[in-house]
Amino acid sequence: MPPKSINSLMKHLRNQGISIGGSGQKRKLKNIGYYHGYKGFRFVGDSSNRLPISDFNQIISLHAMDMQIKTLLYPHIMTIETALKNYTLEAVLSYAKSEDFDDIYRSCLTAYRGYNPRTDDYKKSWAKRLRLRQNVDGLISREQDKKPFFKHFRDRGRTIPIWAIFESMTLGEFGNFYACLDRPIKGAIVTDMGMPSQYDSESLLLSIIFALKDLRNAIAHNAIVSDVRFKTGDISKNVGKLLKSETNIGLINFSDITDYVILVVYLLGLLKLPKTNRKRLVSDYEGILLRYKKELPLGIYGSFVRTETQKKLKLLKIYVTKS
Template sequence: MPKTLNSLMKHLRDSGIDINGSGQKRRLKNIGYYHGYKGYRFAGKAANRLPLTDFSQVAALYDLDTQLKALFYSRVMAIETALKNYTLEAVLRDAKSEAFEDIWRKSLADYRSCTGGTYRKAWEKRQRLRGEIDSIIFYNHKSRDVIGHFRDADKDIPIWAIFEVMTLGNFGSFYECLDRRVKTAIVRDIGMPFNLDSEQRLKDMIFTLKDFRNAIAHNGVVLDVRFQSGSINTGVAQLLKQETCVGKIDFTDITDYVILLVYLMRRMGFTKTECKQLVAGYEAILERYRSELPINIYSKLIKTSTRGKLTALRQFVSNG
């Protein structure tokens, strides 16, 4: 039988979390049981329980997470849009056409440079991409004007219209299937380094951002990076360390995602002021909740290396 709010409060008290009064009862109701307790009782994985003793600590964790998502959302969306635009420009230039069928034949041809088992896997990825794009067109032709317009006019749907309705995951698959010459054009335009296989690293970054973006957009917990769907290629950390001079990057805490956002923003020509605002906003949020949360809770989420990383990141922005 579903628990009432009163019984949920009793359950929290039985779990060692002090919660009392109409104010905390209302707060629990407003933020929900999952976010109010379940989502914040551990860091990263269920076995890593946080030493919570009072509902005010749970509420502070919820507020910390919410403010981080609000800070990151517009930046992640701006980067997603920019990545698509850099890619769109390179694809149109390579295929000399905006028709998807022309791009499919000319530019989405990474598999041709592969051999043996690698060839088969790359060919299969390309075929899966075709299925993804066909599904995107089918599921959006009724609800999205940009697709429906070309359907009603019996015209080929241009690649830019498909990009409008692509998820970041779809886009990552699209980028992965591009011929290496197109990937090279993209990373050169962004300004990524020549010596660290930037073509591959950008793909890794896109899928890293995909998990991050989805957690933000769907109100998942982000502050302990539990949203990661798999390991992140160590080459991403190597590239970021070389480019930003920030050490100890391993994507086991949220600060490293700030570094990734700032790096891409700066390489894409976002202003120094925009980048500094992101870093300053992140620092301000951390400072507030470092004073509101017990150190034995805060330190399980935010590493002691954070301050040094942000100092180096500000220097990268100033020098960039």
């Protein structure tokens, strides 16, 4: 079957009970894409949860809301990623007394030693360490002709220093690196960040890194984020407990995008970013929601924004003011 023209796609939408017509909406459909736009926003979370879309303008509003949330969050995610790498780099260099990855591999990436050698956890941790070694070698091979500092060290017969490797690591690769670190090094990182000692913050930070990885990748690849369909795995319930203890906000289970906003605001607070910046993030996010609450039918808007969202944002403002 040949691909449908834009006119045929508009006719198909009308056959689906969705009002669309005119050159303006035709242009908007071309701009957002039939598959990325309509196909992406005709459901929430899972393809079985179809939305009662009746007008193409509703698709336009959902797309605009999602784009604005991504635009708002992306620079903050990048700030957190950079800071996490720098906190980790400082702790690793302090323990290893070397910037050579081979030295760090021997002295710092030894999480497997925390398990009984006869257990499956020991074997899994050891295997994860081996995969990390392979992934770092692959990263160096992948980037050696792209990054000037990689070429600089390679052409002078020197090993690639850990800081250069960190510069090229994805957030997922960094998460695997952190997972392989010996527990005292993880402890030094979370202590430096100011995470609470009454929780297993070393483990919680790993869960947080992978939660952020999913969100960052979705934003970077322009995937839909407003219904958190980007989440690839369960996030430890203890992350929600940590945030409840720190912010007084309950019901945090990362089933909606507001919970990720709370996490980002909390991490920015740990990093001592100005209070005005954090307040602006919360108010800008709230402004986006209020705008599209007016534009979208309640049955559609409520599928993306939970009833407890306003209460969460009120408590988040109080937390930022006091922190």
